[in-house]
Amino acid sequence: MPSCLIESPQKPIQGQSLYHTCLSVLDRLALVNGFQQFLDSPVQKTQLLNTDPVTKLWNLCQLGTPLYTLFNALDPKEPLTLEYNHNLNQANNAKAIVYHFLVSCRKELDFAEEDLFGITDIFLDDTNGFVKVVNTITKILQILQDRGVISAKSPNRNSDPNAPKDTRDKIVLELLETERKYVQDMELLQASTKEHKIYIPYNILTKFFYVFIQSYMRELQIQKILSPDTVHYLFANLNALVDFQRRFLIQLEDIAEKPAQDQQLGLLFVQTEDAFIVYEPYCSNYYAAQDLVKEKAAELQKLDHVLSPTHQLLSMLIKPIQRICKYPLLMSSLLKSTNPSWQSYPQLIQGSEAIRRVAEKVNETQRKQENLQLVQDLKKRMDDWKGPPIDSHGALLLQEKLMVTVNDLDREHLILLFEKAILICKELKEGSKNRLTKTNTIMKKKRRASIQAKGTISVNRITHILNKSTASGGKYYSSSNSNSVQQFTLKFRNEEQLKQWEAVIDKTRMNIQSTSSSTPLLPTPSQSTSDKTSFIDSLDDDDDDESTKKFIRPIASSSSRLSELANIPLSLLLSSTSTSTSTSTSSASSGSSYFPPSLLSPVTLTGSQDTLKVKLTYNEGVYCIVTPHQIKFSDLMERVEKKIKIVANLKPNAVLRLKYRDEDGDHITISSDDDVQMAFESRGQNTVNLFVTL
Template structure:
């Protein structure tokens, strides 16, 4: 049976198993904690002296199940009140059980209110899991057998009765009491007797704390010892066979059976991983940080999934209309967050195995193959992605049933979990892509990639103006939070070019062109090659106007500035990728517009952004051979800024040369007038701002000072970090003059 390596009930560790036999090993009821406890309970029931204790354990575990259901009901009610969603819930008579109360409340719940629920309740998730099963039990089930056995052993005296039945010549005193100290004394007597009269080592035995623990790992230690004693006296505790549920041949029954059996296999695989992890830990082969990187939250995940499986198995025992599989997912929602570190670090774990597996081997290790270990590490994410498919099938077979709404809610939760996992992996991969992008681009032309925001998507995309007479050209396109950037791979071939349609505000036709090239091959953007890249163009997200999906996997994007507008078409490899980009661009644009509305100077801030699409080059060439033009000739300018730039260009080289090496010349534009101050390079931002205010004392209180960064954007200068960025920018461009704009 697949449990931790310290357990007697464990998987074989023979390395003679092939990769396929271990990965495809079938599991059955004998591998199920639920059925193991059913078997042990039936064997114990054969001893008349212990039956009253079993009945008492049933009553106490039933009460605990009721309490758990009530806590979950309260949590749901408080969450609904907090969000003001759904109808008010009327009270119930005192004669109803907690499960009945829950049933009535959940029937009025909104799927969105629960699927989007945050930790609104004052009850934590941990406080609501009091038994060894997740969520609430079906209406016809009083308690789960795992919790029942746990409460049986906590009484203490049943353990002594078991020992006396196996070793009657060394009888222990049996003292029945509800006094906790007396119960613990009986447990201690049992542990000591097992150590003295059996061959148990300290590592194989459990502790008193293990008996009262709510962790499945600790409970399994107790089960191992009890199972060993029962097997030592087959004449007293003969083996019994607990058959698996007789699954229905209906489509619904087949789906539930697949649900349960694949969950058993998954838990078994997790326990193989845990056994391998413990072997690595015991041998000290790799560091604790490396262990966590490989198996983050593994113990917590196994504990949760065992409880989840117990609940699934319980639901499999009852008729379809009594099953609460949907509710199980609803109450497991927050536990799925345990997988976040796993999804974030999975790529790093796979890379680590590829480079370091040689030192992670042992003659008796349960996993002895690199590919095998990588396959096991992928299983958690694969299982989470399987849940929406299974739930969707259940929904299709449950139309009109009383539990239909719960299944729909569970489906939404499982899809949300999968999206979150995929998003974590995407962000992790994108972080590595950005790191590589630093070195792949031959010339960043002064751009600072750190200012682009987070990378959202990247791909190789064909771009055109949408004109059927113009050719498409392939670029590597990177979508950041603030900007879209285009690159072409550097080759020895002479680059072609494409022209992107641009219209002025007076509707006169003009052309804005983008140098480009036709790639020889079309590969997936998911894993770009290490070829060097040439920066070909950009467009600020703030300047996007409309983003419309098109037929044939296209996405038509229109942009506009105060004086110009234009459009271009991105053509993706499939509609799913197109839709992902579309959704992301809409979200980014909506966020920028919301921020703009919150700004007191949203109109002026809007016009202050550099507002054309592609302009990183000193010259732009058209396909038709039109004479090259400077970028400043085709880009719109804010008139106030343009006049300042004209004034700026009039500075003589002699005057520039006269500026001391330790000083910067600050040129201030204020209401169409210009002022200058000299500032020591080593001074702070407050000193700079004070000098600007003193220079403009006659103008009143100066509230804002902005500068133009290397991207052409106008940025507020208000912190030491801003000032350091400015100095770095000037240093890189070997410039001694800073142009700023002051606002009263």
Template sequence: MAIQSQSTVSLPTSVTQSTQSLLNRKVSTEDSLYHICLTIQKRLELLPQIRPYLNLAHASSELLSERQALLLSQKQQLSQQHHRSVGSAMSGNSGAAGVKNGLDRRISSLSASSFNEDPEASSISVEETVVTFSMGILPISMDCDPVTQLSQLFQQGSPLCIIFNAVKPQYKLPVVSSDDLKICKKSIYDFILACKKYFTFSDEELFTISDVFSNDTEHFIKVLDVVKTLMDSAPQVLPQIPVEHIKWSNTDRGKVVREFIETERKYVYDLEILNQYRNQLLQRGIINSEELYMLFPNLSDIIDFQRRFLISMEINGQVDPSKQRIGALFMHSKHFFKLYEPWSIGQNAAIDFISSSFDKMAGSDFVIGNKLELQSFLLKPVQRLCKYPLLLKELLQQAKDSANYKELELAWEISKSIARSINENQRRTENHEVVKKLYDRVVNWKGYRIAKFGELLYFDKVAISTGNGNESEHEFEVYLFEKIIILFSELVQKKGNSISLKKKASSASTITLQHMSGSGNNLNSHGSSGDSKLDLRGRIMIVNLNQVSPIDNRSLSIIWESPKEQGNFVLKFKNEETRDNWCSSLQSLLRQIRSESLKSSNSDRSSFSSNTYYPHYSMNSINSSQNRRISDVLPKQHTHQSFENEYRSISENYRTSIPESTLLVRISYQNDFYTVLVEVDSGIDNMLQIVKRKLTHVGNISKIKYQDEDGDYVMLESEDDWNVVKDMLRESSERILNVWAHA
């Protein structure tokens, strides 16, 4: 009799269902690996000759659970010692402890401090702490999980032969009980050969000996599929037993736990669907390996982890709420949630790829046959990670009197941190695309280099005022980068292809800005097309910010100070959450700048307003036809200070005497100063030749640098560099260029 070995464990009848029904399918205990193993275990107990092996498997599984608890305890103790947060050390030799001591370790092994991921903090890796098929620490009333117990049963070899003999008594296999690994493997080998010979399993449908001893859930399921198929072929010997109905608690906490477990089952089921679709693409060779990873990064590892996570949740759902260890589960799982990082980063790219290439990925026999449904499946991992904080918050509210409240509280913090990390990865990916578009949208960058702004943090349409109650607000597109806040006004196309400002501010208000600001990805929702041209209207350097503080419900007050000027302005956002994100980011940047300043100059913020003169360029108000800006340039080397002091001595009469078609280039070389006149229309080669000719007597000049508006010293060596310099001077109405020459 030939038996089809279609998987009956991980993904029952999924191929025959439509994609829509898969998305909406209600998942029950029959789809849970935990309950499937419980049911198989009960069916096997009907065979008297296999019961001793089940008892032995239970004992070995219990030892593995204790070992996992011990490893977690040791890792935490070592981490605490590394960070000197806890002075007590764990007893070094607990291997001979009995079950009672093991249970005590479960209670204390994860205390109110989370795992530290520093590899130097412990010689035990997080992966080494997973020795069972469940995550975390079992509740005190549970000895082991049924999945690990069945795995230990199959590794004995003899039980597989007993199952085969019960199903096919006419082809009996020898049953040799031994703890010798070679004999166990020989029994497994006999079982595999018999299945292939008498049940016509193909090599692809069968498992290998190494699969039996693997700690991977995928390999275990392959073994379980074959065993279950054999058992189902002999219902008269091993009758079907319905999965036991769970009696959920009707308390508020019980309802939250039920929702947690049922939604987790559905999530794991959806991952199985996604994995089956990936395997279909892989087997057909439809897309290459890079595209496959882009669509399903770390999917195999994620499924393996989430199966274990669900097994632990199922176990906790079976015990009294006072004994649940859901918090410890999250503390153990913290490291494994990092598997999702490439998923969150590449999600937008995956969706775009599906939109353009799904036609070649479709097939009538594929488990997923619709573009929109595939996109929905790909969104589920990120959605699930963002759901955990909500579920844990509800659970926390119902567990205030629980002995494990601290664990749950830490689990909630871990889940929020994971969700923030996911959102941050997605925001950075989206912002990267925004910056690329922004480069082309701005009509005139006025000498600024977007590559020097640092990372784009936020961007949004923001109403800005000076805080004067008599002054009206004006809306700008504001971009917050790591080093600068920048303001733009949208331009509209007029007839004759001329461009004008879409909205001009009145000349009554004056705001001086020093740093560019990023948006919060809300521009489109506020009416911007995303492709319209922009006019740079103002900027403020982060280094010039003095104070950032929230006011009202959704406004942010910013006080700035430069060597020559000071002022304040108010940003009004669309909602309080956006305001808080900007406020937190700006305050973090300020702390970082002040910390770096103290380290580099051994002085406090007063050094920014010292008597030393720094070049300062200003423009008119952002509300006038010409933008107002402040460039607070801090020289990197003390030797430049004398040059800056001499720069002050140039009289206004001398400045105005410079011809309009000419620039005065002032050269600093080893504390000496030289001046040359260079035509504005001349090229970089001509300018460099004039400078080097002036310094012929000092030898060969190899480098010439200028100081840009961010205070950085930039090599002047290409035509593009020269054009940036001229734009910078033209924008600030300056006729004098300061350069530093190096031999």
């Protein structure tokens, strides 16, 4: 793994969180002469979860006078004397005391700027600044220890007195340790000087995401590699996210110190649910940040010794997204391993539900932002778009590359589900190059293939959704005249994906039915009577396979029928054009819909878990089918014959032979179940290439 050279102002406290660092500082301050009086009396009222050592130390520092006591313990030449200005209020007097403390540290102790903090770092409610305060106090305590003024020995408060006893303890420990990996040793990489350099392996840095990424962010600014605005666009509200994460860890550490039955972890998540909103702007900005990293890759190469911009930096930026998705899993495991009779159990249920809502909200925000970018990308890549503006279809809800089956022909298309329509597209090849996929490198993004719209289906024209993976048998049509209806089938990778699409489509249909009128979508001027191919036929037509074009079925040339169809959006034609006009008349008279019922096709959703895409080469044409991994030879041949005989217009009694190419380049005949498995084992990724002959 690569190592990273980062400059640090001081030696960090290894393995300690801010919570335990402050705990150690308080223990050592108790040894300073005259300091015990501040520790014995509360400095201000605190809430239940604010009795942690970080809050206690912070409150002491905001008084100002404890800092005088600490400084005078060094026996300086010019001790600090407490003088109140009666013209100032208590808060401003405290700030004046802190100011004189900082001046004396600079003068008497010769502290550099990076060893000190600013006055606002004490009084602002921001842990990013308070970490600097803790560093300064720790440095003074170290001087007292080196001079023998206080004892060098301090209690090891960071070690767990009891090892995990059961599964629940292990889960709590995992939650705590993984949380520490984000925020512990915040001082490690926060400043940059030329005096101290630390070599840190990259695999260690990934454990301290917030520490490292904040340092990286500052290095970009210090070296002026990127403008301040660009840095902001790249890291969004990272500082606010770090501040929240520190506070969350502080409370988590405090809870973990208590006995298992008294650990109110559920309450912590309930109380911080609203504060977790800080994740939303960061996560919604992630894809924009990702694009910015790619755009500024050349400039970011100046810090390539720290992080590779196109790999390591991107993997670091995604960590908060991964973390927010991890919380519900940890809470679910914790809930299962907790005794239901404990008083804290109901709170744990509430906490689990709270963080689940947080994760869902963040995911939804991120998904919406991603979809906005996808739509903008779609507009740029759309080839010869003649339909209505894409924005008129509403917000993009889902998008995926899926296998679409029409008339027993399988084609891979890009399916985009909008609020008002389903857009079916395909990526076009660029010359002889293969179409670009999600696996392409980021540097190829600017050369992504153009997209061609193959059809549009208005959501309010979908009458039924049939889940074929759970259907008991038979097909479900929207018309009693099943011969007049054509279906298209969407095939998904797994049941989870299928259910997601089914639920969203159904919800979208219900929303439209409850809020929209029955006024139909009118065709655009570009949609004229010169269109000679139905929507179904356009899906059958694969631009990549020239040999299939001769099998396209044209619309019937009846002048009266063609005139009627010209007033209907071509993209909605899901049935054959030979349907009798009487059906159209009855529908129009009802006034409920502009389109005849026979034109409203059900969308069939099919799960394709453990399936393979099989490319069949026949007479220089390539045709696709989808099969299970474990398919018998007889079943495979049945599918092959059904596909090839339809597209090639072969006689029913034509005998087809199937072959595959082995690693030596030889064509091997497939004639048994074992041969099928041998052919499938020769596949590339999830695609098998087979050859069909007569």
